[in-house]
Amino acid sequence: MHISIRSAAAASHDRSRRPQLASAGLVVCLAASLAACSSSSGTTATGGSASGGGAKVGVALILKTLSNPYFVSMEKDAKTEAAKDNVSLTVAAGNTDGDTQTQISAIDTAISRGDKGILITTNGDAVNAALNQAKQAGLFVIALDTATNPATVADITYATDNTQAGKLDGQYAATALGGKPADIAMLDLFNNQVVSVDINRDHGFLQGMGIDPGSTTQNAKESKTGKYSGGTYTVACHQPTQGAIDGGRTAMENCLSADPNINVVYAINEPAAEGAYAALKAAGKTDVPVYAIDGSCAGLKLVASGELAADAVQYPGKMASLGVDAIAKLARGGSKPAVTSGKDFYDTGTALAATKPQTGVTIESPDQAAGACWGN
Numbered sequence: 535m536h537i538s539i540r541s542a543a544a545a546s547h548d549r550s551r552r553p554q555l556a557s558a559g560l561v562v563c564l565a566a567s568l569a570a571c572s573s574s575s576g577t578t579a580t581g582g583s584a585s586g587g588g589a590k591v592g593v594a595l596i597l598k599t600l601s602n603p604y605f606v607s608m609e610k611d612a613k614t615e616a617a618k619d620n621v622s623l624t625v626a627a628g629n630t631d632g633d634t635q636t637q638i639s640a641i642d643t644a645i646s647r648g649d650k651g652i653l654i655t656t657n658g659d660a661v662n663a664a665l666n667q668a669k670q671a672g673l674f675v676i677a678l679d680t681a682t683n684p685a686t687v688a689d690i691t692y693a694t695d696n697t698q699a700g701k702l703d704g705q706y707a708a709t710a711l712g713g714k715p716a717d718i719a720m721l722d723l724f725n726n727q728v729v730s731v732d733i734n735r736d737h738g739f740l741q742g743m744g745i746d747p748g749s750t751t752q753n754a755k756e757s758k759t760g761k762y763s764g765g766t767y768t769v770a771c772h773q774p775t776q777g778a779i780d781g782g783r784t785a786m787e788n789c790l791s792a793d794p795n796i797n798v799v800y801a802i803n804e805p806a807a808e809g810a811y812a813a814l815k816a817a818g819k820t821d822v823p824v825y826a827i828d829g830s831c832a833g834l835k836l837v838a839s840g841e842l843a844a845d846a847v848q849y850p851g852k853m854a855s856l857g858v859d860a861i862a863k864l865a866r867g868g869s870k871p872a873v874t875s876g877k878d879f880y881d882t883g884t885a886l887a888a889t890k891p892q893t894g895v896t897i898e899s900p901d902q903a904a905g906a907c908w909g910n
Contacts, residue, residue, distance in 0.1 A: 573730040590622040591865040593858055594644035594653040596637050597627040600678075602777070602805070603830055603909035604850050605655060608678065611715045611851030612653065612858050619862035626651070631777055632727070634660035651861030653854060654688070658727055662687045663753045672862055676857040676871075679850060681879060690860075690871050691879035692853040696827070697735035697741070699846035702886040702895070703825040704742020706844045707765045707798050710823065714797070716743065716767040717898045719789040721782055721801045721810055722753050725774040732802060735827055738771075739800045745769070770796050775806035782809025790817055796813050799824040804833040804845065810839050829887065831907040837887050838900040844888040852882050870896075 595612050608623055615625040624647070626640035634657045639641050643666040644652050651674040654665070661822030665687050677688035685691060702825040708716070713865065720739075723732035728751065737747040740756055748755035754772040762766065770793035773785035782801060786809065789796060799814070799822060801807035807826035814822050826833065831846025836842045860871040874881040887903035 536544070550597065588620075588866065590620050591626070591651075592622050592644075592647060592649035592863050593861050594640060594649050594652045595625045595854065595858075596640045596652060597625065598631045598655045598657050599629065599633075600627040601692045602631075603802075603832070604679075604828065606853035607851045607908035608655070614855035615855035615858040619857055619859055621862050623858065628657055632657050632724070634658045638664045641665060641668055644668065645673065649673055650865040651676065653678050653857040653861070655730075657688050658729060659683050668710055674861055674870075676741045676860065678853045679848075680729060683728065683730055685730075685878060690873060692882055693879055694827075694848035694855055694884050695879075696731050696879070697738035699740020699848065699884045700735040700740075701742035701781050701798065702738075702846045702884065703766055703827065703844055704739040705802075706742075706886060706892055706895045706897070707739075707825055708743040708887060709891070709895055710843070711798070711875075714767055716762055716798050717793060717796045718743075718767060718769050718798045718800065719786065719793075719796045720753070720769060720772045721773055721775050721785045721789075721799065723775065723777050723802045723806075723808050725753075725772070726748045728752070729896075735802055736800070739825070742890050759796075768793075775802060775809065777806055778805050779805045779809040779812070782806035783813045784809070786810040788815035790814075790819075797822055801826045804828040804836070804842070807842055807845075808836070809835075811836075823877055829885075829903060829907055830909040831904060832909055834887055834900040834904050834907055837889060837903075840889070843890075844886055844897070845887050847887055847898075847907070849882050849906060849908070852906055856880070857880070 569892060595614050599605055612623060628636040638661055646670050652668055655675050655678045669675055675688045677691040679693050681691040681722050682688045719738060722736055723729060733753060736753045740747045745756055757767045771789040773788050775781035775785045799810050801810050804826045807824045811824050816822060823843035824843050825844050827846040829845055833845050837845050864870060872878055887900050888897040
């Protein structure tokens with residue numbers, strides 16, 4: 535997500551995140567065909583969890599972008615697992631978050647290539663028809679980080695429970711206010727398309743603060759004033775950020791223009807939060823807490839420095855490596871992967887990193903959380 539960004543299956547950062555449908559996009563390799571873009575040739579497994587014997591298994595990893603370290607982490611760990619499991623991994627990605635056309639082209643190529651499965655961090659509902667065609671062709675489809683809408687378009691989703699991640703931030707924010715009125719800026723992913731990670735994180739934050747989101751499928755439907763768990767609240771704004779630093783800065787500037795008294799900032803991911811902090815700093819408001827979701831190594835340093843009040847961490851590399859392993863096992867006669875008990879997706883976990891303890895909220899220090907962080 536960082537954007538990539540529903541019911542937990544409506545789950546996942548991330549991070550991440552962007553709103554426009556770009557026509558042609560970036561594929562990881564500069565080749566006339568995605569089939570020529572194998573990013574990992576695969577090697578015989580040496581102790582990997584899936585059997586590496588026999589022919590290589592073709593798997594397509596289709597990411598939102600490769601400009602976001604969150605998805606770069608997925609690529610890195612997927613390649614490592616592919617080498618263990620004797621998987622031929624092909625990687626493709628869009629130019630921006632929201633670029634569905636490139637993802638559709640990559641799906642079509644995976645079908646033509648005869649891959650056994652697809653791992654995808656979906657950029658939007660426009661990819662659904664192509665994914666359904668892939669399933670009809672016998673490919674196993676795993677959504678990573680961001681569940682498809684509906685979730686049943688994929689065979690299974692491996693993701694952070696994004697609602698829970700948002701709740702952790704919201705609970706911390708509500709407690710930290712100590713009963714003071716909350717003047718809240720909501721810096722979302724999009725305002726012109728529905729992506730589950732966007733909805734789930736936004737709604738989770740509000741629920742963590744004790745505010746009814748007012749809808750199960752859309753942002754900005756909550757009552758704009760009312761009571762949160764510790765006192766009264768006002769939602770000053772909902773602004774799109776595209777999960778980017780520049781977007782976060784512009785969104786925060788717009789929110790401050792509408793309401794200079796904002797004292798709580800929710801951000802869809804770390805880049806949006808960084809941009810928000812930059813705008814707050816420029817306005818002389820560095821005491822306003824900014825809450826994010828991602829858990830990158832760089833983001834945890836921002837928590838340690840105080841730029842971020844808290845960061846709900848997630849594990850994108852784990853999502854990708856588990857996905858590669860699951861398709862390799864399935865292709866060699868193993869069973870289909872199962873969802874986490876009580877959920878409609880496989881929950882890869884979350885925790886809250888912060889420096890200041892709050893009553894009733896479990897946190898990890900940035901140093902503790904850094905043991906499983908991603909990126910640099």
